[in-house]
Amino acid sequence: MTPDPRRDEAEFLASYDPRDYDPVAVTVDVVALTIRDGALHVLLVRRGFAPYAGMWALPGGFVQAGGPLRGADAEDLPDAAVRELAEETGLSAKGGALGRVHLEQLGTYGSPGRDPRMRVISVAHLAFAPELPDPQAGGDAADAAWVPVDALGLTDSGEQRPGTTRRLAFDHARILADGLERARGKLEYTPLATAFCGGEFTIPELRSVYEAVWGEELHAGNFHRKVLSVPGFVESTGATSDRGGRRGGPRPRLYRAGDARLLHPALLRPSREEEIR
């Protein structure tokens, strides 16, 4: 049963009864990405309870709907995503380390049967974070950790290769695969790679972000010149890093994110020939 839009609002509210509706739950899941030790990591929680007990899942939870009277506890979707992220990481949402996190909506997943309990529509979000502390296992989670994406054995078709130890619950392998593909694309035409860095960063650090997300080595010289040539991508701080490269080399200069929202011309990743058809 679904609401009948032919009734006007007053009549609707007067005759309102939750039992008239097919129950649908709306959740928010977050694909939170960060770079650790030069590798792309995703924030996962281990489920303590059925369904999928013991398996790993994206952090997420039910949206506070607010009920028919739309109480003050009704949450907007981005707010719900930030709240879930804060709960799982133990970080404060406002002003704290989460203040620098980029968050965008990824997509909505609502196939019947994706949750064995009931019809669940999940609005997935994508977050780019600078390096954050290890998460606190809390709430519903038996464990929580930043997990290297490579260790999950994801295929392009959104499944995990057989033999992968950490199995993902629900359709979270598909959601994560979609999030990774979105992230790879975003790095091409937006300056969001800077969201993985701290407030100040070097060009080689920025390059390592691209290499971690794209899974390809980039030519240092050409990358350097390209980043500086795109208007508004980065701006110089005038300062210089206090350390050279890991195994030698001069001290790189420091930059901060510029004011561009789109990169023009874009930084196209090499060798996309395969995925064109």
Add this chain to the structure above:
Amino acid sequence: MTPDPRRDEAEFLASYDPRDYDPVAVTVDVVALTIRDGALHVLLVRRGFAPYAGMWALPGGFVQAGGPLRGADAEDLPDAAVRELAEETGLSAKGGALGRVHLEQLGTYGSPGRDPRMRVISVAHLAFAPELPDPQAGGDAADAAWVPVDALGLTDSGEQRPGTTRRLAFDHARILADGLERARGKLEYTPLATAFCGGEFTIPELRSVYEAVWGEELHAGNFHRKVLSVPGFVESTGATSDRGGRRGGPRPRLYRAGDARLLHPALLRPSREEEIR
């Protein structure tokens, strides 16, 4: 109140009661675009009932959730979008004219208060259609029509300019603005402009699609050469159109969509300098 994931599935189902939940309704809305008379049009319905009676809205409706027992009437989100489109246009979903329509998810809109009746989460979809017949006003709609997008006075910020006669209900101006921006971008790096054409089309017809969506005139010669140079964008049918241009000119050749899913190199639209920052 939200479900407690700590209960296992059997216990969950045994104790299930719809009244335990904050009621949330999930709808599907469709931004259906087509080209008519060289101008971009969107499919709109006029609301016959409150809220927003008399205003125009995107076609859409409630998703059939299927209830806790997940009956056979449970709908996937894309299926719901196709069903809404078929209901509003009076066209058959399978095999009919809707078979050639491109459909993709656009985004999910769930701000509290966006629907005055209750908490409604709307999963918006974007459809590219070749020229279709005029829709049949039916179901909940007092009227239905393909409306020129330019006549809606949309601003970049997702609002309608004052003085626009056809007002859009709910947050549909924002959704439509997002859909248009997505469409403009998709034409750059995918061959989806062909989805606005019939099975066979000419390069000038394809160019008119780009001009209608981007709102800019393109250089005919350069466009022609560019389209043919991108691998897999179009393939020749060998045939020639039976008419020349409107006011003269040779008969253009006919092409059909190629097998590329991405355009490489992309067709970048001119003059994007403004929107970079």
Add this chain to the structure above:
DNA sequence: CAAATAGTGTCTCTTAGACAATATCAT
């Protein structure tokens, strides 16, 4: 016939990418 249009040729400028060179730093 006059005007418009399809399709092709040519030129210039920008950019991507390969490669090289040099200065600086870690070990």
Add this chain to the structure above:
DNA sequence: ATGATATTGTCTAAGAGACACTATTTG
């Protein structure tokens, strides 16, 4: 000292866009 790294320079090929030209069709 040795090797790695940051940064800049140079060269080549590809592509975008401006412009011109010809052949063909409509009215």
